[in-house]
Amino acid sequence: MKRLALCALTAAAVAATGATAVQAKTTLKLRADGKGALKFNKETLRARPGTVTIRLTNPSTSGKPHAVEIEGKGQEKRSKVIDSGGTATVSIKLVKGTYEFYCPVGNHKAAGMEGKLIVK
Ligand SMILES: [Cu+2]
Structure with a gap:
């Protein structure tokens, strides 16, 4: 009986460690x-599985509104649109895989405001 309890305890500890990772x-x-x-200053971003946040800075000299959206594996989330001089963030929980990030404003994505987000 005592031995069984110890086993259960070990299993719980392993599960907890996995969850943390x-x-x-x-x-x-x-x-x-x-x-x-x-265009963005990066074409590839890398992150660990879990909560991924992209913090976008729109320089005061850009003269254009921008935002950032993360999309892939059936998920999609975007930041608010910010004018020159602004900062915006988008946070999303992601599992391993390759996603895309892009600016959803106007034709910005088609013009090249996009990149790859690798989660592993
Ligand atoms: Cu843009």
């Missing part, structure tokens, strides 16, 4: 072009 929090910085070009 999945709950990583990653904050990634992203910046829109300061001269008004429709």
Whole structure:
């Protein structure tokens, strides 16, 4: 009986450790072009599975509104749209996989404001 309890305790400890590993929090910085070009300063972002936050800075010299959206594996979430000089964040819980991030404003994505977000 005592032995069984010990076993259960070990299993609980292992489960707790696994849960912690999945709950990583990653904050990634992203910046829109300061001269008004429709591009971000990064084309690839990497994060651990868990809560991923992208913090977008829109330089005061960009002269355009921007936002950032994360999409993939049936999920989709976007930040608010910010004018020049603003900052916006988007947070989403992601499992391993490859996602895309892009600016959902106007034609910005088609013009090249997009990249890959690798979660592993
Ligand atoms: Cu944009």
